[in-house]
Amino acid sequence: MQINYNEGTLCVAGVQFDPQLTLIDSAQVFHWKEIDGLYIGHSEGRAVQLCAEADGFSLFGVQEKDVSFWIHYFDLNRDYGELIRICGEYPVAQQAIGRLPGLRVLNQPAWEALIAFILSANNNVRRIRMLIDRLICSVGKNGFFPSPECLAKESETVLRSIGCGYRAPYLIRTADAICNGFPLERLASEPYEKAHAMLLTLPGVGDKVADCVQLFGLGHSQAFPVDVWVERLMKKWFMPETSSKKEIRRRAYDMFGEYAGLIQQSLFHCARLGLMPLEIEKQSNMEPRKAT
DNA sequence: AACCAGGGTGAGC
């Protein structure tokens, strides 16, 4: 892979990258827009535009001091080719990864992932996108995410009026916890289990939201979020005898190891895109894994 | 008109 920076443009070559899958319909980030083939986004107040190239992508509007920020954001230091090899024991996982080359797991600021996934509870991707847009537009400043201080001062009435529903007080109380010293950023350097337990103390954060914050915002690649899609696919293809999401979450690390969360992304998207049969089976070359 | 969506919480056991 070659990375080149010149006068505000970061050129990345020699990497497979699918902006539609990774940015627009990723369900890991909710505020990127596509306009005439140009992808517009921002993170922590840095606005950029991305253009897909044949062999990678170009990123416009990058300040020189932010080059390493965006390299980390797009997870460009990771070799995604390794994932298929890691999954050698599980052909279904190998095929899921192989079917979606160009899918990457972004490294977002933990705060942005945290509020996005508090809003994700019992919600769908379209509506999460809508809520994030409204939150940025009506609570944030200059078109960026609202700061913890800003959100902590917001009224529940306003948040309910833009459609947050019963999640409104969760947002405010969690923002308040951050303002009062909850060490969100520091959790990145804590072990997975400790960080997970800490996140569970925040209002509106359970196992699933905590795992999303850890995977997408804290660099904890073993975090394995279990939503309804992942629950279905894991029962169908990997552990048909399990009954609860909690048990699936526990066993996923034993199965997939340190990079369970990255593998989860491929499995999740294959299931959601209908590339991995869950109920009625048509033509598929995937074989359920036999119990050992 | 019920059912679903990248679930969390509190009560009861």
Add this chain to the structure above:
DNA sequence: GCTCACCATGGT
């Protein structure tokens, strides 16, 4: 530890 009703909202 576990299960379960309830929680807003927009789309189907």
